[in-house]
Amino acid sequence: GNSVTQMEGPVTLSEEAFLTINCTYTATGYPSLFWYVQYPGEGLQLLLKATKADDKGSNKGFEATYRKETTSFHLEKGSVQVSDSAVYFCALSDLSGDYKLSFGAGTTVTVRA
Amino acid sequence: DAMVIQNPRYQVTQFGKPVTLSCSQTLNHNVMYWYQQKSSQAPKLLFHYYDKDFNNEADTPDNFQSRRPNTSFCFLDIRSPGLGDAAMYLCATSMEGATFNEQFFGPGTRLTVL
16 A cells, blocks of 8 residues: 655754655655645645656745655755745655555654754 | 645534535636644544545544535535534645645634534
8 A cells, every 4th residue: 555654753953954754655666746735724825746757846945856766755845944844745646547646744843953 | 926725714613503614716626625723732634525526534423414416616524513623624725636735725714513
């Protein structure tokens, strides 16, 4: 079956620090990979996505590269801001399966001024 | 802007009193999902609709029901809420066959059970 393993948090950083959240996956088919972000009290927002090997998704200074050889999709940002404080979820959708999303457990990130 | 709307944003109900949460979408997506989320955990899928076809997750309690009267609207009914049903309920949509099959989420309804 499909599964996503995500770096455990919480993660606390200072402003302008470098952020990495590790994500690895197991899938039986050919998954699309996603990072969703959830700000306090809000729903999930799609942060970035990639659909095939070596694709790089990017948005708002965040990047993640679909690595098929290591089955990974690590999220990175070079210089975080207080406004990046949120919960980040790695997820996959197996297009050869039932189109459901498999989520990682989520990583809580707190950025301090 | 096309979007997923959930009403109300906050709902308070009493133990055992039926409650209905609503979701509407202007994206014209054919798939709609209901998730339950507790305390920043990963969302847990309760059920979803492919068009009018209802798909229940095996571990979704019978206490949870859903209706989809048309493409745009979907409702979550909790017949007899217990204290353990207090959570954030998220509605999402997707378009079957889309390249990425990404899901678009609403802002959620925070349910409190007294």
